Amino acid sequence: MSDDSSLPTDTADARSSKARAKKRRRAVAAEERARSRRERRRTRSAKRREREGASPAEETTQQGAPAASTGLRGVRDRIVELWLRRIHPVLDVVSPIGWAVAAAAAVCWFLGISLRVTELNVIALALTVPLVLAALFVLGRANYRVSLDLQTHRVVVGTRAVGRVEVANPTQRDILPSRIELAVGKATAQFLVPRLAAGAEHEELFAVPTRRRSVLTVGPVRSVRDDPLSLMRRQVTWAKAQELYVHPRTVRLDEAASGFLRDLEGTPSSDLSSSDIAFHALRDYTPGDDRRHVHWRTTARTGKLMVRQFEETRRSHVVVALDNLAEHYASEDEFELAVSAAASLSAQTFREEKELTPFTFDARQRTAGIRPMMDDYTLVEQLRERISFHELGQKAADLAPNASAVMMVVGSHTTARELNSAANQLPIGVLAVAIRCVEEAEVRRSAIGSLDVVTVGSLDTLARALRAVGR
Numbered sequence: 384m385s386d387d388s389s390l391p392t393d394t395a396d397a398r399s400s401k402a403r404a405k406k407r408r409r410a411v412a413a414e415e416r417a418r419s420r421r422e423r424r425r426t427r428s429a430k431r432r433e434r435e436g437a438s439p440a441e442e443t444t445q446q447g448a449p450a451a452s453t454g455l456r457g458v459r460d461r462i463v464e465l466w467l468r469r470i471h472p473v474l475d476v477v478s479p480i481g482w483a484v485a486a487a488a489a490v491c492w493f494l495g496i497s498l499r500v501t502e503l504n505v506i507a508l509a510l511t512v513p514l515v516l517a518a519l520f521v522l523g524r525a526n527y528r529v530s531l532d533l534q535t536h537r538v539v540v541g542t543r544a545v546g547r548v549e550v551a552n553p554t555q556r557d558i559l560p561s562r563i564e565l566a567v568g569k570a571t572a573q574f575l576v577p578r579l580a581a582g583a584e585h586e587e588l589f590a591v592p593t594r595r596r597s598v599l600t601v602g603p604v605r606s607v608r609d610d611p612l613s614l615m616r617r618q619v620t621w622a623k624a625q626e627l628y629v630h631p632r633t634v635r636l637d638e639a640a641s642g643f644l645r646d647l648e649g650t651p652s653s654d655l656s657s658s659d660i661a662f663h664a665l666r667d668y669t670p671g672d673d674r675r676h677v678h679w680r681t682t683a684r685t686g687k688l689m690v691r692q693f694e695e696t697r698r699s700h701v702v703v704a705l706d707n708l709a710e711h712y713a714s715e716d717e718f719e720l721a722v723s724a725a726a727s728l729s730a731q732t733f734r735e736e737k738e739l740t741p742f743t744f745d746a747r748q749r750t751a752g753i754r755p756m757m758d759d760y761t762l763v764e765q766l767r768e769r770i771s772f773h774e775l776g777q778k779a780a781d782l783a784p785n786a787s788a789v790m791m792v793v794g795s796h797t798t799a800r801e802l803n804s805a806a807n808q809l810p811i812g813v814l815a816v817a818i819r820c821v822e823e824a825e826v827r828r829s830a831i832g833s834l835d836v837v838t839v840g841s842l843d844t845l846a847r848a849l850r851a852v853g854r
Contacts, residue, residue, distance in 0.1 A: 410471055417463050420456070476521055481614035484510050517610035521617040525561060528553045529604050529621035537628045537754065544591040544627055548604055552579035562607045566624070567591055568599045576606075591627065596719060596761055599627040630757040631723045636731040636846050664692045700738040702779045702789040703729045706772070707743045709765035712794035714822065718765055721820040723842050725792040726760045728818075740783045744770055747782070772801035776808030788814040795821040799831050806834040816852050818845075828852070 477485065488510035495503030528551040538544045548565060552558050558579045565572040574587050591599065602624030609616040665678055668688030681689040705725040712718040729741045733753060741748040741756065744766055748759040779789050789809055793802065797819065806815050817836045824840035826848045837848040 406471075406475065413463060417460055421460065424456075476615050476617045478609075478613055478616050480612070481514065481517065484614060485514060488514065513610075513612055513614060517612065517614040520610040521608045521615045523559070523608075525558050525606055525608075525619070526554050527551065527558070527606055527619075527621055529563075529606075531565075531602050531604050531622040531625060533601060533625055533627060536626065537630060537757070538593055539630050540593055540596055540632045542593060544593060544599075544601075544629075546589050546591065546601065548574075548587045548589065548622075549584060550576050550579070550587075551584040552581060555581045557581065563587070564605045564607050564618070565589065565601070566603060566605075567601050568597075593629045595629065596631045596722065597629050598761060599629060600624050601627050628758055628761050630761055631719065631726045632842060633723060633727040633730050633757075634842055634845060636727060636849060665689045666692050699788070700740070700783055700786045701728075701732045702783045702786045703732070703739070703741040704775050704779050704789060704791045705741070705743045705763065706775060706791065706793040706797060707745070707763055707766055708770060708772070708794075709767050710769070711772075711797045712765070712820075713796060717794055717820055717822050720822065720839075720842060721792050721794060721818075722760060722763055724818055724820060724839065724845055725790075726757060727842065727845060728790050728792070729756060729760075740779075740786065742778065742782060744775065744778075771804075772797065773804035773808055776805030780808050780810060784810060786810070786813055788816070791815070791817045793817055793819055795819060795824075802834060802836065803831050806832065816849075818848070826851075 488507050491503045491507035491510065494500065495507055530549045531546065532549070533544060533546040535544065548563065550563060560578050561576050563574055563576050565574075572589055574589075576585050579585060591601065593599075602622055603620045604622035605618045605620050607616065607618045665681055666689065668677065668690050672690050676691045678689045678691055703725050705721060707718075709718075712721070725741065729739060729748065729750075730753060732739045733750065733756065739750050741750065741760075743763055746759070746763070749755040775791065776789075779786065779791075783789075786809075791802070791805060797817075802817050806817075809815055815834045817831075817834055819836060819838045821838055821840055824838050826840070826844050827838045828848070828851045829836045829838075835852050837852060839845050839848045
């Protein structure tokens with residue numbers, strides 16, 4: 384498979400593999416239950432022997448033969464173990480089509496022999512021959528050593544994730560050609576492995592196209608043997624699945640475009656303080672004031688102690704609130720634009736080393752680093768339930784009561800009344816901006832009370848729209 388070739392669509396084998404996977408999970412669960420029963424019986428028998436005073440040698444002899452070796456429970460456990468280890472793997476090789484052909488052949492054999500109808504015997508023979516040939520196709524066992532290697536586990540929407548599958552023959556004998564399947568999300572990639580000599584290796588490169596923000600499961604890698612009629616299929620899993628995070632597309636925003644606070648002192652408030660950065664005025668000294676804030680020149684001129692009075696400042700703390708209610712978006716693409724806009728704002732704030740609180744209605748994104756934050760934005764999904772929009776503003780006030788800027792990213796169906804109700808929940812003095820994401824819309828700015836509203840039609844116009852807020 385070349386790097387430029389895209390993955391094929393879902394195959395019939397991939398669909399049928401889901402049913403087989405469900406059967407395997409049931410078989411594993413049954414085996415776990417049987418193992419648990421055996422452990423409980425061993426524990427009970429050990430306690431009983433302790434009460435009866437059995438010697439260690441007797442315990443060893445009794446434990447050497449499983450407690451399940453006698454009685455009806457022992458017979459049932461042996462039957463379950465025989466089914467799971469011997470019979471079920473063999474029966475699982477036959478496909479649904481193969482079972483249908485086998486059933487038809489059995490009926491024709493029975494009726495043909497019972498009724499002595501030659502035509503039915505001929506039909507039965509014609510159905511039996513393909514089953515025998517299919518069994519020959521799946522006979523044999525291949526001992527591969529398979530490794531799945533992704534170049535990166537995180538990519539951005541629109542870029543290809545490149546990976547490599549290496550198949551090696553660790554045995555001392557040649558292995559016949561086979562087919563390898565690689566599951567990627569709901570699709571399945573297939574490629575042929577040639578005849579491998581002892582110690583030989585074969586490498587296949589693949590590229591995963593990423594058109595949507597998602598978490599793709601790459602793998603597992605399976606070797607497959609089947610017949611041309613798909614009557615029987617034998618597969619062995621060699622490499623486990625790996626996760627591939629497809630991050631939303633983001634753009635860089637310069638400080639002028641971010642619309643955030645840019646002076647080193649933060650935003651001064653009307654609250655007075657005796658210790659801060661923003662100087663306000665001088666006042667008379669009162670007992671308990673810090674003498675480090677005494678203004679000695681004024682004190683010498685007036686003859687009484689004067690201290691500096693400061694204004695409390697609010698450090699730059701940006702809240703990025705993403706509206707993920709499905710009813711507020713006209714399409715999936717519009718919601719993806721909103722996610723990309725929120726991720727761009729959060730990434731820019733993180734790079735500027737400002738305090739950041741990003742969240743949605745149902746989750747809060749991590750801010751320990753760019754990578755975990757983008758991972759969380761990758762997992763954001765639309766909510767189908769009905770929630771009052773003012774809760775978005777209330778949540779912003781609860782999570783960051785000292786925030787200096789709140790950026791609400793919303794969809795085209797969010798009404799002005801809803802925006803105003805959310806803005807009314809924010810603390811007084813906070814810079815509140817609503818970014819409406821409307822596909823193919825021109826950049827424009829409006830206001831709802833103290834709330835600035837900017838409309839963007841594409842991610843590339845986000846920087847230009849935010850410059851208007853910073854003016």
